[in-house]
Amino acid sequence: MVHKAVLGTGLLLLSSLVFLVYTELGTKRPEKLFITTAGTVDMCLSCHQDVKLDSFHDAQVIGCAPCHLGDPAAVTAEAAHKGMVVNPGDLRVADKTCSVAGCHPADIHKVKNSLMATNRGILGTLLYYWGESESQDTDLTVEKLLESDENSLALDYFRKLCATCHLWKQKGDLPGFPEFFSEKGGGCSACHFTRSDTPEDSWVLVADDTSFERKEKRPHPRITSKVKSSNCVRCHNRSGRIGISYMGIFESEGYGTPYENGGLTDKQLPGQRFYLDVANDVHNARGMDCIDCHTRNEIMGDGTSYAHYEEQLEISCIVCHSDNPGTTRKGNLLNNIEGDDRQRLIVGKVNGKRHPLKPPKKGVCDFPAHKRVSCEACHSTWVAQCYGCHVKRDPAKKDLDKLALAETEGLWTEGRSYIRYERPMLGVWGDEVVVVTPGCQDIVTIQDKKGLEEKSFHRFTMAAINPHTTQAKGRSCTDCHASTKTVGLGEGRLEEVDGELVFYPLDQGVATSVGQTVPFDAYVTINGKARQHSSRAELRPFNKGELKAILRLGLCVGCHNSYEDPIWKDYSQAMQCKRQQTQDEQKRVTAKKPL
Template identity: 65%
Template structure:
């Protein structure tokens, strides 16, 4: 049955009215759109309408918005004139390694660097992962090809990796900034790929704004949210944001020692104000002489060390290319990878090192003749003598409770297995020495793991102990080296631990102050004992060729200690013709007088 003429007319009228309403709504909506008064074109010739709203962002000259705009870094739609359309597929952090191929790495920007960064140890964490898997018995080698990127993509997990994911998974460049809701700022500021190093954190925004806008910036300008200052002059604070746990070299460099949790010295009846993020108390000790002279981390460490050179290394010593001798030698300036320092200045007679941030020229002094080239110390590394303290975190108590859940820092999901961690005690004095290949170096507790597993029934369901001493350059260099007796007469320094050395039946013996700790896996060795007086190794070394002094070396070192208390100068004639069987004339005469007295 067909539609009547009247019905068709009504339908046509209704359609016309509806169309008119739609047109009216669209017209009103179009009228309400705030249109830019001009077409914004960057000095490079690109249209970027982002600049119609973002008119006050002030960046460094290399990233000047008037030259490159916003969209080359933040993506989005540069031709849109509304916020909603412009911000579609926009990224807040262009340095995020997940999208950096579309931002920092494009042709004309930094195409060669992203490959290097993604293969650097700070991105892969191969050293941490390989060592952890080896220490905890899940691998036969410390070398692994496993990376953080692979863990994120695959979700691969194990007992050791679960520990890494939940307690260590915030210390790598793949971590996204502000990815953990309600977490302290300290955690959310970490990571961010390229941005981890190359932008100034919010605490320094005002300083950055003043340096870029004017020294007389108004209070209104200071109160506005400032775009982070992107810089190649990486400040040490960005380094310390990551390098403040484990070896703690960032903190040590500036003279901060994370102390016990007592909160001393007390202030007006309360805890000390000297606290790091996470309520970690600290003491102020002697900072590294390079820091004391105003040097930043990047003044010593090279671009390829920090960002990587494109090779995926297994351990830090493979990526590292500087040493003390690179600057302090008779022919300074060339790294162990045969690269010339780009901040070397001066002449062959007066070599200088130019500060990469402050521009200050600092003289490079050669080693002191007659001291640093002292023949018996030819195996002693610079830091073994000139680093007078090192953080020593003894006893890592680790517990996994299978009844609870914990946030996986890589997947950002809570999964079964709640981890807790604590230490026995922490010290800084008398850095211990050992051998790495054929060099005397400083060692410190690497991971003295005492692992306990609590099952779903709440009962102890297993665990293990694994103690390791790790070689380290503590970044606490002082102008004056350690006293002779600090090494030659200290049982702790030579690896025996705190205690007393004495003679028994004509042989050296040692009585330790510690008896170890009783754990579910048995009693441990004394935490500060790496070797016994007979030269038997009690704890592992952090590398296959890192070991304590053997029996012969211990005897030679301690024998010298009998003389070093009095003969404490390298120029002392005694050391010219010293032999281990030399008799001390003072003690010999004293013994003779004692014998004569007893005869009378």
């Protein structure tokens, strides 16, 4: 028995030895040991020597494993790739990659709490508008939704139609979708990532069926801190559309035709949308990128989880355009302002261009009657206005939950009534006149599995916005004071009847199963009563007195359209137009003359 045991052990050892020898002979080992200039062994370089990155992430300096994990001491691809991550910027792993000591240890906490990661503003507002919350403030975040199966009518809508614009989204997680949608997100990589084999404009100015010719082996993406606007537009091209508006791009539904030279025009946006080229923002025209104005803490967060964008926002026009530029609303100094008291300059963070900073024009921007008017209210000559969001849910069909990445019951479809860009509407936020645009004008229909209506509701809301369509020359006097749309009444006809103003709107709203909606472009009645909700408690339309004062000037500014006109020095609403008085007198004289 002992001899058999010894024999068995010997055979086992011999078999193991043969296996090891066979494995060793079949293993292609690197010819040398690869050591980075930082002094660490990283055998990944035996295969990936041709990777070209910026100096801060040079693989020859730090290797591959500090970012991509895996086993840097392994000599086979299978062993080396065990535990590897393709995207080190993914927020699920960034605490082991980007944010380790010696790299960016303070940033991951900030990014995870930023609005672009939490989506608290979107979630809180949607839940409130749809009657599922008593407040627009919520502690619910995308991360919490990813960790749970929490759902509701509003959350199901968010999961299926909204959940591709947040930093927790993984790159390449939507196979079969147009590349634009699949490549969005990626945590840190959402911003600091660009492909060298893809045209920059492909992130927005591209049809859904566009494909790019690429080499079989794709080059490693570039990592950069010089984030171009084309990266920002990956997300900021829907909803408020501030990204594409900044570039002078407007969705063209309702304007012109989607056809050109016998076929579909190549002016297309992802999601089967067409566009027109209109006036781009003056800062864009001068070669400025988004990060030239917006600060690191605004974009990446400062560690605080804010409920709404205005809480995270630091900059405003006067941060640069003032007599003493460079200090943000939160008291922080911009790091790209240079010069002295004679001339201050803002330096482009991407291209290094220097742009002189000009203070507000004296006698115009400080015009006493306009002391409440924000810069954008005057200098934004257009804004994307999407009227009427018609939403329907069919429980008999399934749709992809973009968070769970699984198809679940309920297919959402949506359409709109119409979209416009001209004559931005104005309202009052706190004590400041601002631009407003349709926020959510939801007309929601919920079907049962037989296709019959189970539930329906509608809620119209106007929201304050900085359109990012700034022009050097502001809007004309008549564009505000003689426009019923600008003051919030909507398009229509204004008349004076028995000494009172009467407004006849063009838009009459639409009939729904729960009643007639208000006109889509009507924020307020001529008597100052709000016709739609406002996106913030402090936001409101003009009241009756303000409407009367603004429109009263509409009779004057057609002629008196200069800030230097002496009429404005002692103007009051009691003043009478001398030209009108002369015309009235001439009519009376003519009427008395015998025929």
